[in-house]
Amino acid sequence: MTLIACSKIEIEPCDDGTNLYTLADYPIGVAADPGALNFISEYRDIAIEQFNSITPENIFKPELLHPQEDQFAWEQADQLVEFCQEHQKRLHGHTLIWHSQIPGWMQTFAGSNEEWEEMMKVHIQTICAHFKGKVSGWDVVNEAFNEDGSLRQTIWLENIGPSYIEKAFQFAHEADSNALLFYNDYNIAGEERKRNAIVNFMTDLKMRGVAIHGIGMQLHISISYPSERQMEDAMRQISDQGFLVHLSEIDISINPNSRDIEPTERRLQKQANTMVCVLDSYHQIPIDQQYGLTFWGVGDGHSWIPGHFNRVDYPLLFDEAYDPKPVYCALKQSL
Ligand code: XIL
Numbered sequence: 084m085t086l087i088a089c090s091k092i093e094i095e096p097c098d099d100g101t102n103l104y105t106l107a108d109y110p111i112g113v114a115a116d117p118g119a120l121n122f123i124s125e126y127r128d129i130a131i132e133q134f135n136s137i138t139p140e141n142i143f144k145p146e147l148l149h150p151q152e153d154q155f156a157w158e159q160a161d162q163l164v165e166f167c168q169e170h171q172k173r174l175h176g177h178t179l180i181w182h183s184q185i186p187g188w189m190q191t192f193a194g195s196n197e198e199w200e201e202m203m204k205v206h207i208q209t210i211c212a213h214f215k216g217k218v219s220g221w222d223v224v225n226e227a228f229n230e231d232g233s234l235r236q237t238i239w240l241e242n243i244g245p246s247y248i249e250k251a252f253q254f255a256h257e258a259d260s261n262a263l264l265f266y267n268d269y270n271i272a273g274e275e276r277k278r279n280a281i282v283n284f285m286t287d288l289k290m291r292g293v294a295i296h297g298i299g300m301q302l303h304i305s306i307s308y309p310s311e312r313q314m315e316d317a318m319r320q321i322s323d324q325g326f327l328v329h330l331s332e333i334d335i336s337i338n339p340n341s342r343d344i345e346p347t348e349r350r351l352q353k354q355a356n357t358m359v360c361v362l363d364s365y366h367q368i369p370i371d372q373q374y375g376l377t378f379w380g381v382g383d384g385h386s387w388i389p390g391h392f393n394r395v396d397y398p399l400l401f402d403e404a405y406d407p408k409p410v411y412c413a414l415k416q417s418l
Contacts, residue, residue, distance in 0.1 A: 112136030232280030273309030297327030
């Protein structure tokens with residue numbers, strides 16, 4: 084068992100001469116936005132050279148793709164599709180059904196149960212049909228569970244009922260039967276009630292013939308949470324049920340308690356060792372269930388965490404100057 088060693092292992096300095104993705108047996112992805120890809124050369128170079136899978140950080144979300152009921156905005160998304168085709172990157176679609184970043188018209192939609200279902204169907208199927216053959220998979224439903232394992236109160240639950248999850252998967256599958264379909268959420272490792280509820284729910288759908296292929300563990304984690312054991316258990320529990328496992332939005336906070344901190348060598352080493360522990364767990368699941376890793380941003384200067392949680396943090400592989408950090412070397416060393 085390498086689990087004890089992962090938090091102690093010595094991280095060797097590394098150069099950034101070899102591309103990350105060429106070292107891995109599965110895709111290594113990054114969340115990206117077309118604006119930054121077009122206008123920031125360092126960001127673009129790293130995205131092209133280091134990663135072979137892309138998740139749109141925002142532009143595939145309902146409020147941006149489907150701003151009005153009768154209007155879809157494809158332009159920026161299509162640019163990203165072109166970028167992926169030109170550079171041979173896998174494109175992972177994120178996300179069809181969520182409670183956040185939804186357009187105003189959807190939030191105030193007035194209709195019967197059937198009309199809500201029809202609205203959800205048109206939303207999902209128009210988008211899936213548009214990107215058919217261009218995306219490898221979809222996060223069909225994102226963050227539908229609370230930490231206690233109950234279903235989150237959302238417009239979808241309220242207006243369609245708990246069957247909205249299963250229906251969302253069915254609609255996506257009808258529109259693009261080749262796409263791999265995922266349920267995606269955070270704290271799956273650390274919150275065991277949430278994890279059990281999700282795994283049981285998705286296993287039940289799968290056993291009843293619903294096309295659900297994988298579970299995305301977002302892994303917005305920190306240098307102190309979750310434990311190595313929880314990470315290992317979660318990945319095993321999901322893969323034991325036959326699901327693909329996507330580590331779908333990785334970032335490792337070095338400041339989970341929102342202090343006024345500096346990125347000291349000690350903290351950056353702990354972050355690097357946490358990466359080793361993640362990889363140790365991931366490598367214990369069967370290779371044909373490893374859909375890949377996706378980091379939630381190129382460098383610390385673009386992370387969503389400081390803005391969203393109002394704290395300083397340094398959670399990604401590259402620093403604000405786009406230089407590789409110890410966590411990058413730890414990843415290279417462990418792939
Ligand atoms: C975040 C983006 O990174 C931010 O730019 C945006 O302002 C808010 O959303 N879980 C998810 C992602 O599934 O879509 C979120 O992305 C981060 C949390």
